Amino acid sequence: MDSVKIAVTGKGGVGKTTLTALLARAFSEGGRRVLAIDADPSPCLGQALGFPAEVLARLEPIARMEALIYERTGAQPGSIGGYFKLNPRVDDLPDQFSVEHQGVRLLELGAVEMGGAGCICPESAVLRSLVTHLLLRRDEVVLLDLYAGVEHLGRATADAVDAMLIVVEPTRRSLATAEQIKKLAGDLRLTRLFLVGGKVQNEEDRRLIQAGSPGLPVLGYLPFDEAVRRADLEGKAAYDLAPDLAAAAQALAAALEQVRVLH
Numbered sequence: 001m002d003s004v005k006i007a008v009t010g011k012g013g014v015g016k017t018t019l020t021a022l023l024a025r026a027f028s029e030g031g032r033r034v035l036a037i038d039a040d041p042s043p044c045l046g047q048a049l050g051f052p053a054e055v056l057a058r059l060e061p062i063a064r065m066e067a068l069i070y071e072r073t074g075a076q077p078g079s080i081g082g083y084f085k086l087n088p089r090v091d092d093l094p095d096q097f098s099v100e101h102q103g104v105r106l107l108e109l110g111a112v113e114m115g116g117a118g119c120i121c122p123e124s125a126v127l128r129s130l131v132t133h134l135l136l137r138r139d140e141v142v143l144l145d146l147y148a149g150v151e152h153l154g155r156a157t158a159d160a161v162d163a164m165l166i167v168v169e170p171t172r173r174s175l176a177t178a179e180q181i182k183k184l185a186g187d188l189r190l191t192r193l194f195l196v197g198g199k200v201q202n203e204e205d206r207r208l209i210q211a212g213s214p215g216l217p218v219l220g221y222l223p224f225d226e227a228v229r230r231a232d233l234e235g236k237a238a239y240d241l242a243p244d245l246a247a248a249a250q251a252l253a254a255a256l257e258q259v260r261v262l263h
């Protein structure tokens with residue numbers, strides 16, 4: 001089986017984007033086709049992956065492509081009510097609008113609420129169809145960097161996710177957020193939830209995360225490494241600057257392959 005579908009979530013600033021970028025590179029080095037999806041309204045996964053600025057300049061968030069959204073749904077973005085296609089064609093979008101660097105393809109979704117019954121607008125129809133399509137494809141690793149909670153996932157997408165990773169730091173607040181996310185995920189009947197301990201400095205940090213886990217297994221840890229900040233400043237991927245982070249990401253990728261087999 002060549003596909004693993006992973007959603008990454010957690011409290012703001014815990015290291016979701018850093019983890020997503022590291023995992024993308026680890027899977028790619030393992031010979032997988034990898035698609036990394038940036039669902040943050042202020043996207044930064046491309047930077048974390050060390051994409052050159054001129055490549056990122058070619059990348060446009062799907063939600064901002066007004067002509068495309070009109071063409072696919074029959075309605076202008078931002079319009080509410082009225083008639084538009086709820087299941088627009090999206091299968092050609094990933095190839096057409098992603099950019100690639102170091103074996104990782106990147107797609108930006110842009111700012112739109114994706115889930116929940118509350119949001120019914122043309123751009124959310126396109127994004128939802130797109131995410132569902134990507135998660136159901138069988139031939140690649142898909143990593144979804146969610147900027148908050150799970151409310152951006154619908155029931156269909158939640159079903160297709162092999163693992164939802166909740167990143168936590170060794171802090172009570174990030175663990176409390178993990179508990180909230182667990183509750184929301186339960187509402188979606190999403191069960192394959194794992195904690196990943198980020199910015200871990202020592203054994204005590206690991207214990208704190210283990211002890212504070214809201215009943216979820218800890219899939220693994222990412223060490224705190226100054227190289228993450230340095231990579232950001234130098235426009236490089238942390239994966240290339242920090243062997244300890246690369247090794248941790250490879251171990252997590254291997255664990256995720258196992259989860260996929262069990263799903």
Ligand SMILES: Nc1ncnc2c1ncn2[C@@H]1O[C@H](COP(=O)(O)OP(=O)(O)OP(=O)(O)O)[C@@H](O)[C@H]1O
Pocket residue numbers: 010011012013014015016017018019040147198199200222223224225226228229232
């Ligand atoms: N393993 C790590 N070691 C050291 N610093 C880290 C590590 N992971 C993340 N950081 C730092 O923490 C900050 C937030 O990281 P990141 O952007 O990955 O988090 P995020 O959860 O995606 O944030 P947001 O909620 O804003 O999307 C950054 O300044 C980054 O340099």
Ligand SMILES: [Mg+2]
Pocket residue numbers: 016017018040044145147
């Ligand atoms: Mg982020």
